Amino acid sequence: MKTPLIVTDFLEQARAHYGDETAIVGTTGERFTYEEFGERVDRFSAALAERGIEKGDRVGVLDPNTHYHLEAAYGAMQLGAIFTPLNYRLTPDDYEYILSDAGVDAVYADYEYAEKIEPILEDVPTETFVTNETDVVDGQWEDFDTVLEEAGTEFDAPELAEDEIITINYTSGTTGDPKGVCRTHRTETVHAYLMSMYHEITDDDVYLWTLPMFHVNGWGHIYAVTGMGATHVCTRGVNADEVVEAITTEDVSFLCAAPAVLNQLIDYYETEGEPEMMGEHRVRATTAGSSPPEATIRAVEEEFGWYLKHLYGATETGPLITISDAKRLLTDENRYELKKRQGMGVLGTDVRVVDEDGTDVPRDDATLGEIVVRGNQIMDRYWNKPEETDEAFSGRLEGYFHTGDLASVDENGMIAIRDRKKDIIISGGENISSIELEDTLFDHDAVGDAAVIPAPSEEWGETPKAFVVPSSGSPDQPPVSPEELTEFTREHLASYKVVRQIEYVEDLPKTATGKTQKYELREREWEDEDRLVGEG
Template identity: 80%
Template sequence: METPLVVTDFLEQARNHYADEEAVVGADGDRFTYAELGDRVDRFAAALQERGIEKGDRVAVLDPNTHYHLEAAYGAMSIGAVFTPLNYRLTSDDYEYILSDAGVDAIYADYEYAEKVEEIRDEVPTETFITNDTERVDGEWESFDVAISDTDPDYDEPEMAEDEIITINYTSGTTGDPKGVCRTHRTETIHAYLMSIYHEITSDDTYLWTLPMFHVNGWGHIYAVTGMGATHVCTRGVNADEVVDAIREEDVSFLCAAPAVLNQLIDYYENNDQPEMSGANQVRVTTAGSAPPEATIRAVEDEFGWYLKHLYGATETGPLITISDAKRLIDDENRFEIKKRQGIGVLGTEVRVVDEDGNDVPQDDETLGEVVVRGNQVMDHYWNKPEQTEEAFNDRVEGYYHMGDLATVDENGMIALRDRKKDIIISGGENISSIELEDALFDHDAVADAAVIPAPSEEWGETPKAFVVPSNGDAENPPVSAEELTDYTRERLASYKVVRRVEFVEELPKTATGKTQKYELRKREWEDEDRMIGEG
C-alpha cells in the first residue's frame, strides 16, 4: 500500500496522540501543549490564506529558535506554501537577493531582525510582513499574535503530493549568490525518519534548540522531534550558562551543537568549578561536519558524562548522510579515532569516494577522492539554477550529488574528510564563500591581489584568512593595515563572514595560466595539522 509522504503529518501525529503533553518551552518562558501548538499553527495557516497566500507561494521565516519559528513553518506548510527559512546572520542585501530570487510572498520576522527586512521592503516582491513585536519594529508590520487571535483555526487544506517542493533552504556556494536548495515532502519526511533512527528520538525526549532552526530546517528536527511527540526547548541564542541552566532545569536529553559550541561549553565547565552538566536525563549530543578534536570528545563524554555522535552532510543532502556512531566497531582503544571520522552511510544512502574518473578509491585510508552520494533525502534541485543543478549531480559520476569534500575510506568503509575541493570555508558550522570575501577585498584601493583560504581555528574549526598583495607591492609597509581590511569586510558582509586574519605578501603562487594556487597556500597554512580541513 502506498500513501503520500507529507510533512504536515508530523504535527498531526503528535497532536493526535500527545495533545495534552508539553510540546514547546518558549524562549520567552511560554509553554504550549501539542493541542495548543496545533491550534496556533491552524490559526496562522488561516491568517495566511486570508492574506492571499496560496499553495506554492513562498513564505519566509527569519527567526531565532523561538516557538514562532515552529508555528510559522508549520502554518505555511499546512496550506502547501513553501517554507523558506532565512539565516538571521545575513545582511539586508542578502535578504534582498533571497526574497527576490525566491519570489517570497509573505515573511514572518522576529523583532530583532525585522529592521534588516524593513530596509529593503520596497525592493522585494513580498507583500505581507508579520512580526512578533510590532512595538519594537519600525514600519507597517502586522502582529503574529493579533493575527492568530483574530482568526478562526479553520483553513482550506489543499491536496499535497510528496514530490512537490515544500521548503527552500538557501546556502552559500562557491559564488557570492546563495543557492536555494529545493526539498520535497518526500525528501524531508525520509530524512526525518533517518534522524529519528540515528538520534534515537523517542516521545519522552526533551530537545534543546542550540542548532539554528534555519539550518536545513534544524537538520530536520522541526519534523523529527515533533513527529515523535518529544518536547522542544527553544532559545534565542547560544549562551553557555543559559544552555547549561536549560539542560538542568528542563531535564534535556538531546541537543545538537557545532564544535565551536562544544568548546564554549567546555570553557564554561572549566571556568565554573566543573558544574553538573545534566539534569535527570542522560544527555546525547550530536556535532557535524569537520571532526571535533579528541580533547573535545574526551571532555564531552568523560567530563560532562554525555554521549557524543558525529554526523556529516550538507544542506543539499538533508543533511544526514553518514554517522560515526557505529557501536559494533567502537571499543575503548579506538573510540576517539572513530568518533572523529565522518563515518558510514546511513540506511538507504549510497555514499562513495571517487577519483577524477568516477572510480571508487581503494579502502586504504590514504587515497583521496571526492565524496558523492545518492539517497531519498538528497535535494530535488537548486531553485532557478538548472546549470548548477546539472553540475552538482553529474560532475564526476552521473546521478550522484557531489559534496565537494575530499576524503579517504578505511577497511570498514568509514570515510574521513581530509580536504575541501570547493572554495568554501566552514567556520562554526556556517558556509562562507572565499570568492565573496575576495570580491570584497578587491574593492579596496590598497589591494592589488588577494586570495582567501580557511585557516585553522581552535574556536571555530577554521576561519577566513586573506593573503593580500598590497597596491604598492611592499608587504612590509602596505598602505593599509590588517585591522582596516578586517573592518572593511565587516562593513560589507554578514558578521560571521569577516576576514579574521590578513597576511601581506609580495605575490601569490600562480599557475602558468595565472590562476592562484590556493592549494599551496592551504598546504602551508595547515602544515602542522593532520588534514587540511577544520576541526572545531
C-alpha cells in the first residue's frame, strides 16, 4: 500500500501520541507541550491564510533556534507554503538577493535580525512582515504573539502531494551567489527517517539545538525530533557555558555540533576545571562540516564521556549520506581514526567514489575520486536554475549528484575526504591534501584552528600556506614561531608536503555552520595574480 509522505505528519504524530509531553523548552524558559505547540502552529497557519498566503507561496524565516522558528516553519508548511529558512549571519544585500530570487511572500524575523530586513523592505516582493518583539524593531512589523491571539485556529488545509516542493534551503554561498535547494515532502520525510534511525532518536530524548535550524532544516531534526515526540531545547546561539548548563539542567541526551563548537566546549571544559558534561543520560553527539581532528574526538569521548558520530553530506543531499558509526569495525586501536572518516553510505543511498571516467576507484585508500550520490533524500532541483541543476547531476556519472569532494575508499568501503576539488594543492606536479596538512597542524598544542590553501610559488606553481589561529588567541604573541610550526610539519609529513608558509591570524572566515570559507583566504592570497591556481 502506498501512502504519500508529507512533512506535516511528523507534528500530527506527536500531537496524537504525546500531546501532554514537553515539546519545546524556549530560550527564556517557557515550555510548550505538543498540544500547545500544535495550537500555536494552527494559529500561525490561520494568520498567514488571512494575509493571503496560499499553497506554493514562499515564507521566509529568519530566526535563531527559538520556538518561533519551529512554529513559523510548521505553520507555513500546513498551508502548503514553501518554508524558506534564512541564514541569520548574512547581510541585507544577501537577504535582498534571496528574498527576490525565491519570491518570498511573507517573512517572520526574530527581533535581533529584523534590522537586517528593514533596509530592503522596498526592494523585495515580500508583503507580510512579522517579528516577535515589535517594541525593539523599527518599521511596520506585526507582532507574532498578537497575530496568533487574533487569528484563531481554523484554516483551510490544502491537499498535499509528496513530490511537491515544501522547502527551499539556500546554500552557504562559498563559491558565489547562494543557490536555492528545492526539497520535496518526500525527500524531507525520507531524510528524517534516516536521521531518526542513525541517530537512534526515541521519545525520551532531549535534543539541544546547537546546530542552526536554518541549515538544511536543522539536518532534518525539526521533523525527526518532533515526529518521535522528543523534546526540543532551544538556544539563541552557542555559548559554551550556556550549552553545558542546558545539558545538565535539562538532561540533554542528544545534540549536533560542528568541530569548531566541539573545540569551544573542550576549551571550556579545560579552563573551567573539568565540570560535569552530562545529566543523568549519556550524551550522543553528531558532528559534520569538516573532519574533526582525532584529538577532538578523543576529548569528547574520553573526557566528556559522550558518544560521537561523524556524518557527511551537503545541503543538496539532506545532508545525511554517509556516517562513520560502524560499530562492528571499531576497535580500541582504530576507533578515533575510523570515526574521523566520513564513513559508509546509509540505507537506500548509492554513494560512489569515481574517477574522471565514472569508474569506481579501487578500495586502496589511496586513489582519489569524486564522491557522487543518488538516493531518495537528494534534492529535487535548484530553484530557477535549470543549467546549474543539470550540471550538478552530470559530469563523471550521469544521474548522480556530484559533491565536488575528492575522497579515497578503504577496504571496508569507508570513505575519507582528502580535499575539495578546488582546494587541492598541486605543487611541483604533486597533489597535496590540505586536510592532511590541517590535521597535522591540529596535533600541535600551539594551534587553535587552521586552514591550509595553495599559495603562489614561482618555483613550484603552488605551495601550501597555513593560516593559523594560535591557541593563545593572540596572533602577535603565539606560543611558537612560524619556523617551529614548519619544522613540526617536516617531522610528520613527506618533504613535498611541508607547510613552509604560516601566517598567524585572530580568526578564520567561517560559514554559519562552521565551515571555513577558504575562498576568502585564497582570493586574498592570489589577488596580485592573473589566476587563482598555480601552474604546478
